């Protein structure tokens with residue numbers, strides 16, 4: 001049985017790895033359009049940008065992995081068409097690969113900013129190692145950095161730019177940072193924390209347009225409020241769109257991602273989709289979800305391998321996520337939703353605390369700052385569906401770590 005995987009990122013490599021670990025003896029080929037050895041994206045907006053000297057990317061797997069596991073990595077070549085009737089994939093180098101099972105692990109692309117001046121030199125996005133290399137060296141000369149979008153990546157970049165000595169302004173049209181993913185209380189806490197780091201947080205203020213200086217490069221960001229901010233470097237982080245065009249062109253069902261069932265099969269049962277590009281039925285939201293996280297990519301990679309190996313099971317792994325913004329380590333277990341009731345455990349003034357989010361009196365998500373034991377306890381409790389009640393959590397001296405130990409004695 002021949003398996004072809006399109007995309008050499010976190011999800012695609014996990015499918016390949018788990019297939020071999022699960023006993024798959026046939027051919028496995030990973031088509032990866034980026035050059036070089038596949039690398040980890042999360043450090044790019046954190047340590048990589050903050051590093052003073054020349055940083056190195058962290059590989060997703062050692063170079064020896066591919067030969068040891070007999071996995072063929074076709075890097076630097078894109079999949080350009082899928083012939084479902086003939087079960088073959090065409091590559092940009094003119095070759096074609098037959099498949100019995102095909103996996104889309106094509107990830108997502110940065111959402112494009114379309115305001116006037118968004119195409120000026122000095123306006124960047126951050127997705128690839130190439131983008132991070134460009135930004136890292138641009139920080140050497142930059143004095144005034146404007147970040148458009150106060151999502152995870154925007155704020156990680158803002159913190160890195162501060163640590164590299166730049167003045168930083170963040171423009172965000174919503175009233176809070178990271179508003180799609182975080183409780184309002186946590187969003188407000190991060191606004192204050194970044195302000196404390198010296199970042200100018202401009203909320204309820206989007207980007208209107210950019211103006212060029214005499215050298216033709218971006219020089220000024222003009223906000224929707226008409227305010228003018230000096231900008232010799234702009235980083236845009238306004239979300240992503242799934243890379244689902246190739247799947248749609250092959251006639252697969254798409255809609256904010258490639259539509260899959262609980263076992264991660266597309267509308268063609270010999271084709272699966274995993275990671276940032278997949279829209280799946282989520283037991284945690286009760287509807288379709290598309291998540292952009294390492295957890296989702298790797299856990300779905302493992303699940304897809306099981307489906308291919310003939311032992312499918314519904315994907316329902318607990319979502320969790322982290323973001324490192326300067327010295328602030330944010331970890332989230334579960335998914336917050338508007339209307340959740342929240343309870344603070346610990347002392348926000350100390351910079352170490354958690355916010356527990358309850359839905360219908362059941363623990364639904366936990367957001368932790370610099371409290372890894374809380375996060376690990378929360379993951380354990382949420383996965384087991386045995387979170388504390390709001391009353392238990394409000395009791396003096398309550399700790400998530402201790403509660404998780406009581407519920408299950410294995411170490412947290």
Ligand SMILES: Cc1cc2nc3c(=O)[nH]c(=O)nc-3n(C[C@H](O)[C@H](O)[C@H](O)COP(=O)(O)OP(=O)(O)OC[C@H]3O[C@@H](n4cnc5c(N)ncnc54)[C@H](O)[C@@H]3O)c2cc1C
Nearest residue numbers: 007009010011033041042078079107275276292293294297
């Ligand atoms: C800067 C940055 C920081 C992040 N930080 C965090 C973090 O702190 N925590 C966290 O949980 N998540 C983080 N993420 C998100 C996380 O990296 C992604 O969710 C994860 O990489 C998704 O894995 P994936 O395999 O679905 O997609 P990707 O890892 O993006 O891989 C998809 C690959 O497919 C390739 N591809 C697309 N189309 C084709 C084609 N036609 N042919 C061949 N190849 C193709 C793409 O070029 C890409 O290399 C971050 C992302 C970025 C960009």
